[in-house]
């Protein structure tokens with residue numbers, strides 16, 4: 001099949017994320033990717049500004065990651081995890097327990113972020129059920145969040161920008177607090193404090209857990225809020241006996257300048273979800289970690305955690321994840337993220353006065369340009385591809401979260417392309 005026939009087949013038969021089958025957005029065929037460059041089938045090279053949705057922190061086609069994959073492939077790509085175990089899972093679990101906040105020491109492996117959120121929700125609900133409080137089964141979260149596309153996860157996504165309207169009749173009803181107005185770098189406002197205090201005081205008796213993305217709300221709108229808000233929410237959870245679930249699927253592994261965003265507020269969650277950059281973007285893998293209290297509570301009186309995906313703790317993915325974390329730990333990621341942050345502040349900051357721009361936000365290796373009107377995605381992407389960059393806007397957001405290995409020149413190409421793209425708005 002020729003290239004255009006293949007692309008035509010793709011358009012007609014294969015769903016892409018959040019697209020129509022009859023009128024899809026264009027999809028560009030990729031030949032290969034290496035370092036921070038994605039090579040299209042027509043030979044054009046694009047500098048990657050997305051890390052394939054937060055994942056490819058070391059860049060693509062990394063020789064050491066490839067070697068880790070090959071070495072594990074020689075042993076086994078997969079065995080079931082029911083009744084069997086293996087070194088890749090054991091070593092990865094040890095590493096995760098070691099690097100995450102103190103109390104977390106029990107690990108559940110699954111194959112995607114959304115599933116790890118489902119597992120976190122099950123852990124919380126099962127914990128209260130097993131400890132004599134079945135009435136504590138609801139969740140509280142903040143607006144503007146994103147936690148995945150499965151039903152439990154969807155129920156705590158933002159009710160407006162999320163998918164609540166379409167699935168209204170079948171989604172569990174959760175409790176939403178306004179998105180914090182206190183920005184990262186600011187103190188906790190009295191308004192934010194009052195809102196979260198009131199909501200938790202009113203509902204704690206029916207709450208299994210508070211679920212939130214620490215400090216950075218990703219796909220729900222790319223908002224960065226004050227770590228003091230996170231600290232206050234954690235304090236209230238402890239006082240009122242509600243579990244805290246930290247969804248670090250986007251923020252984990254250094255993106256915000258700390259290994260985990262919880263560290264900005266020295267918060268020890270009861271449950272933490274990891275995914276995305278866990279395998280450095282090589283494969284689907286996620287983990288839900290919890291503390292002894294929750295693990296022992298669920299297991300009291302012979303209780304078992306009711307989940308067990310087919311590809312649980314896939315050895316290939318675990319081996320790759322461990323290598324990715326090793327690369328991170330052995331490399332200068334903190335200075336890389338800080339250098340990227342400074343450059344994004346300088347170069348995106350210069351676009352602040354552009355008439356199409358309503359806000360510029362930078363935190364860690366994440367840069368966000370919010371526009372006054374929604375971005376025409378297909379048209380904007382065509383411009384970006386012509387400029388030799390890969391940036392995928394959504395709604396009124398054009399944002400960058402490049403691989404940590406990107407050099408200054410390539411990052412400037414990304415920010416200049418955004419400048420050029422804004423001119424069509």
Ligand SMILES: *Cc1c(COP(=O)(O)O)cnc(C)c1O
Nearest residue numbers: 112113114146147148218249250
């Ligand atoms: C992407 C994301 C998820 C869902 O992960 P998938 O692997 O896409 O299922 C959940 N929570 C957050 C914060 C995310 O960014």
